[in-house]
Amino acid sequence: DGGITQSPKYLFRKEGQNVTLSCEQNLNHDAMYWYRQDPGQGLRLIYYSQIVNDFQKGDIAEGYSVSREKKESFPLTVTSAQKNPTAFYLCASSQRISVSGELFFGEGSRLTVL
Amino acid sequence: DQQVKQNSPSLSVQEGRISILNCDYTNSMFDYFLWYKKYPAEGPTFLISISSIKDKNEDGRFTVFLNKSAKHLSLHIVPSQPGDSAVYFCAASASTGGFKTIFGAGTRLFVKA
Numbered sequence: 001d002g003g004i005t006q007s008p009k010y011l012f013r014k015e016g017q018n019v020t021l022s023c024e025q026n027l028n029h030d031a032m033y034w035y036r037q038d039p040g041q042g043l044r045l046i047y048y049s050q051i052v053n054d055f056q057k058g059d060i061a062e063g064y065s066v067s068r069e070k071k072e073s074f075p076l077t078v079t080s081a082q083k084n085p086t087a088f089y090l091c092a093s094s095q096r097i098s099v100s101g102e103l104f105f106g107e108g109s110r111l112t113v114l
Numbered sequence: 115d116q117q118v119k120q121n122s123p124s125l126s127v128q129e130g131r132i133s134i135l136n137c138d139y140t141n142s143m144f145d146y147f148l149w150y151k152k153y154p155a156e157g158p159t160f161l162i163s164i165s166s167i168k169d170k171n172e173d174g175r176f177t178v179f180l181n182k183s184a185k186h187l188s189l190h191i192v193p194s195q196p197g198d199s200a201v202y203f204c205a206a207s208a209s210t211g212g213f214k215t216i217f218g219a220g221t222r223l224f225v226k227a
């Protein structure tokens with residue numbers, strides 16, 4: 001079945017450590033996204049990528065980095081510069097040319113900084 | 115500045131009755147609106163959408179209404195079922211803005227049996 005796979009589902013990190021969240025899709029979608037969910041704030045866009053080897057900052061990119069070396073993969077690194085990294089992270093994808101803009105989401109990764 | 119607002123954090127409805135979830139937006143460039151449903155510890159899933167050229171779209175028990183002049187949309191669920199209990203996110207996108215989708219904060223719906 002086509003879909004988006006995020007790993008790990010739960011992750012604990014000590015302060016000062018970088019951590020990378022994996023996101024893989026087999027939907028043949030061109031566009032991929034990373035969102036962060038915090039209580040009461042909905043989903044906020046961190047980074048997005050329209051095509052391979054290209055990505056753009058979203059609304060809250062500080063302290064995060066991404067790469068898009070392959071169409072199916074869009075890993076997110078939460079760096080030690082991110083002041084409040086504890087959150088639920090969601091990866092999504094969509095067709096590049098899509099009037100509807102419908103996003104397909106993974107199941108999410110919950111990061112807790114100890 | 116929140117471009118998409120869901121002012122009700124939660125809503126409680128009796129099974130069988132209508133659930134109405136509201137959403138307001140500020141950006142007149144938005145031309146496509148979507149509703150997503152999210153269960154705890156899962157990613158959101160697409161529920162229903164509407165283009166700005168329409169004022170209503172219906173899919174089974176779910177209907178979305180769009181009032182462009184008021185920059186307001188609503189999701190109606192009739193009849194409500196306990197399995198509808200989830201968080202509902204309103205989202206908007208502009209076809210001229212790539213695929214940057216802006217989400218509201220969500221409304222948690224409780225459907226009581």
